[in-house]
Amino acid sequence: MSVASYVKNIKDTVTSVFEGMTITFSHLVRRPMTIQYPDKIPVPIQETLPRRYRGILEVDMDICTGCLACERDCPITCITIGIEMDKETKQRNFTHFDIDICKCMYCGLCAEACPTGSIRHSQEFEGASYNPAGLVRHFVTQPAPLYKPKKGGETDPKLAEKVDTGLKYLDEFATPDGGAAAEEG
Amino acid sequence: MQAYIDQLIRDGYFAGMPKEVVYAVAMVLAAFIVLSVFVAPLAGVTSWLERRVWARMQSRVGPNRVGPQGILQWLADGIKNLLKEDLIPSAADAKLFSLAPYVVFVGFLCAFVVIPFGSQLIVADLNIGILYILAVTSLVVVGILMAGWSSNNKWSLLGGMRSAAQIVSYEIPAGLSILTIVFLAGTMSMQGIIKAQGWAPWDWFLFNNPFTFAAFFLYFTAALAEGNRTPFDIPEAESELVAGYVTEYSGMRFLFFFFAEWGNLYVIGAVATTLFLGGWQVPPVTSDPILLGVLQFVVFFLKAYLWVFIAMWVRATLPRVRVDQLMALCWKYMVPLSFLCLLGTICWMLVFPKGNQIFSVAMFVLGLLIVAYFFKRVVFQIRHARPELYFKPHI
Ligand code: SF4
Ligand code: SF4
Numbered sequence: 001m002s003v004a005s006y007v008k009n010i011k012d013t014v015t016s017v018f019e020g021m022t023i024t025f026s027h028l029v030r031r032p033m034t035i036q037y038p039d040k041i042p043v044p045i046q047e048t049l050p051r052r053y054r055g056i057l058e059v060d061m062d063i064c065t066g067c068l069a070c071e072r073d074c075p076i077t078c079i080t081i082g083i084e085m086d087k088e089t090k091q092r093n094f095t096h097f098d099i100d101i102c103k104c105m106y107c108g109l110c111a112e113a114c115p116t117g118s119i120r121h122s123q124e125f126e127g128a129s130y131n132p133a134g135l136v137r138h139f140v141t142q143p144a145p146l147y148k149p150k151k152g153g154e155t156d157p158k159l160a161e162k163v164d165t166g167l168k169y170l171d172e173f174a175t176p177d178g179g180a181a182a183e184e185g
Numbered sequence: 186m187q188a189y190i191d192q193l194i195r196d197g198y199f200a201g202m203p204k205e206v207v208y209a210v211a212m213v214l215a216a217f218i219v220l221s222v223f224v225a226p227l228a229g230v231t232s233w234l235e236r237r238v239w240a241r242m243q244s245r246v247g248p249n250r251v252g253p254q255g256i257l258q259w260l261a262d263g264i265k266n267l268l269k270e271d272l273i274p275s276a277a278d279a280k281l282f283s284l285a286p287y288v289v290f291v292g293f294l295c296a297f298v299v300i301p302f303g304s305q306l307i308v309a310d311l312n313i314g315i316l317y318i319l320a321v322t323s324l325v326v327v328g329i330l331m332a333g334w335s336s337n338n339k340w341s342l343l344g345g346m347r348s349a350a351q352i353v354s355y356e357i358p359a360g361l362s363i364l365t366i367v368f369l370a371g372t373m374s375m376q377g378i379i380k381a382q383g384w385a386p387w388d389w390f391l392f393n394n395p396f397t398f399a400a401f402f403l404y405f406t407a408a409l410a411e412g413n414r415t416p417f418d419i420p421e422a423e424s425e426l427v428a429g430y431v432t433e434y435s436g437m438r439f440l441f442f443f444f445a446e447w448g449n450l451y452v453i454g455a456v457a458t459t460l461f462l463g464g465w466q467v468p469p470v471t472s473d474p475i476l477l478g479v480l481q482f483v484v485f486f487l488k489a490y491l492w493v494f495i496a497m498w499v500r501a502t503l504p505r506v507r508v509d510q511l512m513a514l515c516w517k518y519m520v521p522l523s524f525l526c527l528l529g530t531i532c533w534m535l536v537f538p539k540g541n542q543i544f545s546v547a548m549f550v551l552g553l554l555i556v557a558y559f560f561k562r563v564v565f566q567i568r569h570a571r572p573e574l575y576f577k578p579h580i
Contacts, residue, residue, distance in 0.1 A: 013518075017502075017503065021498065022565075025498065025559075025563050026563045026566035026567045026570070027243070029575065030241075030575060031572070031573040031574065032240070033244045033245070034246045036246070
């Protein structure tokens with residue numbers, strides 16, 4: 001080791017430590033990133049989360065077609081859907097639609113596969129429960145009819161709004177390049 | 186301290202009691218008072234403050250729930266650890282294992298005997314004060330080795346060995362930089378060293394000449410390494426050794442190691458203040474002995490605590506060095522440099538036997554310029570990152 005490199009090492013040590021210390025000191029006057037989570041803040045914490053946050057799944061049963069795409073796509077079968085035909089009216093009804101959020105890994109594959117965007121991630125993340133059974137979300141309480149998409153667009157204004165929400169969600173979240181392209185474009 | 190007890194004995198307070206017994210009781214009482222009134226809260230509050238300071242430096246908040254702004258966190262931690270089960274591994278050497286934390290603790294606590302908090306406020310002004318500090322703090326090595334060996338665990342042993350190697354190595358630069366001051370002051374007594382300096386910064390040994398200026402930083406670095414502080418905390422490197430020599434400890438014994446570590450920070454600051462920063466010297470503003478004593482204590486405490494803060498700040502800044510880098514830093518750089526400082530100071534004393542006031546003032550101005558440049562860089566860093574500013578210390 002030459003004398004020049006020896007002196008240079010000392011100089012480098014001193015200057016780099018000095019520079020590092022200025023950076024950490026400047027952090028002392030920055031606002032911490034941490035949110036005091038269980039405390040009250042002006043808006044509910046869920047509303048401050050990013051739009052594409054993958055929270056607990058929710059299903060809008062009014063626009064679910066019962067295609068079972070989500071059930072088939074889920075890698076760990078958290079979703080179980082039951083459908084039966086009413087013998088008299090020839091109407092197919094949901095008997096149950098359960099999502100076991102205990103098992104769910106929030107991969108989002110189900111939301112991507114859904115044709116109407118009825119199954120989607122919410123901003124909700126607080127799922128604490130005293131037993132695992134409490135973590136199974138039941139979306140069907142009594143037999144409900146399946147949604148049938150109408151040719152030429154939805155006519156019922158209430159449903160139309162829901163369909164729009166679903167499709168918008170699909171656009172932002174479930175398309176392969178997601179909302180990023182939409183945001184930039 | 187002794188003079189005060191002698192006075193009490195002469196006044197007939199302890200009539201009929203042998204002098205030795207009175208001394209022994211007084212000693213135990215003094216140790217107890219120092220420990221419970223000063224050292225324990227100090228180490229505790231330091232542990233809380235350290236966590237808060239790191240947190241802010243890492244854009245976090247830190248413990249802020251126990252008491253106002255979390256200031257009682259250390260009490261909660263202490264009580265929690267007291268209530269925890271004190272496990273001794275079945276394969277461990279039980280006697281050594283349970284003794285080790287106390288050896289570490291005694292090693293650090295003994296240093297408080299000679300720390301001068303004021304011109305009157307010192308337990309014992311030994312004439313070999315600084316040598317005594319070097320000696321008793323080395324006792325910590327024994328404790329750490331005991332802990333490492335007796336745990337019967339490969340990580341503990343490695344941690345203990347590393348720690349011993351590190352402390353023994355870094356004692357050399359630390360001792361040599363202390364020696365420069367001993368030469369300048371002509372005494373090893375802590376009070377003597379302080380009395381050889383003045384209250385004005387240019388009368389401090391720090392600005393006496395360029396060599397003591399360098400020696401100060403060498404001392405501080407070496408002391409950090411001796412105290413097993415980041416960036417020199419390889420004995421307890423979590424990523425390699427779980428927790429090093431404390432791996433097998435639990436409950437109160439575990440706490441004792443950290444108690445010693447945080448208390449030791451203050452000892453480092455206090456020794457640095459005594460040797461280089463003029464200790465308790467205050468401008469002659471009052472002659473009231475009590476007021477003067479309080480003022481001296483405050484000045485000394487603040488100076489020492491500044492270095493505690495800097496140690497926290499270094500810990501939040503620098504990554505842990507590797508073992509070989511640690512040894513290279515010590516033997517290739519710090520030992521030669523501290524010898525250089527020693528020789529330089531000796532030559533300086535030959536050239537300027539009375540010191541050089543003008544040069545000291547110039548050194549002081551240089552120090553101020555460095556601080557000014559530092560803040561310029563801090564402002565640059567803030568501008569550069571354009572963060573959301575928040576100046577309040579609490580949140
Ligand atoms: S997010 Fe993934 S794991 Fe969860 S239900 Fe949907 S497909 Fe299954
Ligand atoms: S939620 Fe979507 S994917 Fe699942 S059954 Fe209903 S429409 Fe099909």
